[in-house]
Amino acid sequence: MARVVVDVMLKPEILDPQGQAVQRALPRLGFDGISDVRQGKRFELEVDGPVDEAALARIHDLAESFLANTVIEDFTIRVEEVAEAAK
Amino acid sequence: MTARIGVVTFPGSLDDRDTQRAIRVAGAEPVALWHKDKDLKQVDAVVLCGGFSYGDYLRAGAIARFSPVMEPLLEQAKAGLPVLGICNGFQILTEAHLLPGTMLRNDHLHFICRDQKLRVENAETAWTTDYSAGQEIHIPLKNNDGQYVADAYTLDKLEAEGRVAFRYLDFNPNGSQRDIAGVTNEAGNVVGLMPHPEHAVEPLIGTGRTDGLPFFTSILKKLVNA
Numbered sequence: 001m002a003r004v005v006v007d008v009m010l011k012p013e014i015l016d017p018q019g020q021a022v023q024r025a026l027p028r029l030g031f032d033g034i035s036d037v038r039q040g041k042r043f044e045l046e047v048d049g050p051v052d053e054a055a056l057a058r059i060h061d062l063a064e065s066f067l068a069n070t071v072i073e074d075f076t077i078r079v080e081e082v083a084e085a086a087k
Numbered sequence: 088m089t090a091r092i093g094v095v096t097f098p099g100s101l102d103d104r105d106t107q108r109a110i111r112v113a114g115a116e117p118v119a120l121w122h123k124d125k126d127l128k129q130v131d132a133v134v135l136c137g138g139f140s141y142g143d144y145l146r147a148g149a150i151a152r153f154s155p156v157m158e159p160l161l162e163q164a165k166a167g168l169p170v171l172g173i174c175n176g177f178q179i180l181t182e183a184h185l186l187p188g189t190m191l192r193n194d195h196l197h198f199i200c201r202d203q204k205l206r207v208e209n210a211e212t213a214w215t216t217d218y219s220a221g222q223e224i225h226i227p228l229k230n231n232d233g234q235y236v237a238d239a240y241t242l243d244k245l246e247a248e249g250r251v252a253f254r255y256l257d258f259n260p261n262g263s264q265r266d267i268a269g270v271t272n273e274a275g276n277v278v279g280l281m282p283h284p285e286h287a288v289e290p291l292i293g294t295g296r297t298d299g300l301p302f303f304t305s306i307l308k309k310l311v312n313a
Contacts, residue, residue, distance in 0.1 A: 014236065015262070017194050066153070069146055069182065071189045072236060 002051040003080040004059055008068045009040035043067055044080075051079050090310035092303075093120040093130035095160075095176075097151045101138035102173065102285060109285040110134070113303030115310075122154040131310045132169035132213075133160060135176025137229075137283060147190060147232045148178030157183060169213040169306055170277045174230055177269065177279030186270055186279045187245065188237030193230070194262025202294045203228035203282050204256040205268050209249050212275040213309050217301035223256060224298035228282040233261035235268075235281070245270055253280050 010016050016038050023037035043063075047055060059077060068075040092110045094117055096103045107117035118130050122140075127133065140151035151157070157179075164170045164185055172180040180186045193199055202225050207218040218224070237245070242265055245251050253269035261281075269280025284299025286292065293299065 014191070015194065017192055017196050017262075021196055066149065067145070069149065069189055071181075071187075071238075072191065 004045045006043040006063045008075045090115045090131045093118045093133040095120045097122040097140035099140045102136040106136040106285045109288040112288045115307045124156045135172040137174030148182040151179045152182040172279035180279045190232045191234040198231045200229040205253045209252040212271045214278045217305040225294040226282045226287040226299045233281045235263035
């Protein structure tokens with residue numbers, strides 16, 4: 001079994017008021033030297049069976065049509081092997 | 088005979104009853120539609136009302152857009168069925184790509200609820216013929232995710248084609264680009280806006296005016312005269 005991670009972020013040109021609010025709170029908390037914060041979403045999909053090209057293509061369609069709104073968001077897909085030894 | 092106008096209730100819809108009432112006040116017959124319905128019960132038009140369908144999870148409107156009822160709605164809207172999306176309904180229509188652009192969190196990050204002044208920019212859509220172009224109206228606005236955004240090319244295209252149907256006046260309540268409060272599709276049958284005309288159809292409630300009523304009388308006239 002493998003995990004596929006889909007990260008969804010607002011496009012660079014889209015204003016992120018939530019990220020800005022987080023960034024503005026940082027100096028108050030004593031965190032200096034952080035000039036920008038962008039907030040996004042991370043989806044972890046546990047895939048039954050092999051993560052082959054066909055499975056990734058289906059996940060790409062899913063991300064494009066549902067997990068992200070490509071009018072305002074970009075997404076990246078990566079496979080994260082679940083280490084059998086850790087179980 | 089009068090027109091039958093469907094109002095879809097999704098899990099989390101809030102304004103379905105008010106919308107049904109507005110339709111009745113205008114003289115048409117409201118028809119309750121459920122998100123799991125696979126047909127539209129032969130209605131002549133549909134309103135997607137406000138609320139927080141599916142808790143606004145993922146993105147406002149993103150999950151409702153894949154409800155069973157949306158399948159016949161998409162198909163018929165593309166063939167000319169008049170559809171009005173109010174607030175969450177507008178968000179659903181953009182998620183379904185029936186209308187361009189999308190809505191982000193209000194730029195100030197607060198829920199906003201106020202009487203809002205708008206200018207009706209396009210009085211030729213199926214839902215706005217009882218207004219005159221340039222008319223100023225006051226109707227309630229209440230939302231969290233009302234900031235209309237689209238890329239510059241889309242915005243220029245909308246402006247050039249007269250598809251910015253409503254604009255915020257005096258005060259931009261959510262950071263919407265070019266003060267856009269609502270847009271129409273190319274054919275003028277699908278219209279969406281963030282403010283709530285259905286809450287302003289009787290003098291007793293809403294803004295104390297009936298500035299929202301022409302939405303519902305416009306569509307009634309269009310359907311009855313068709």
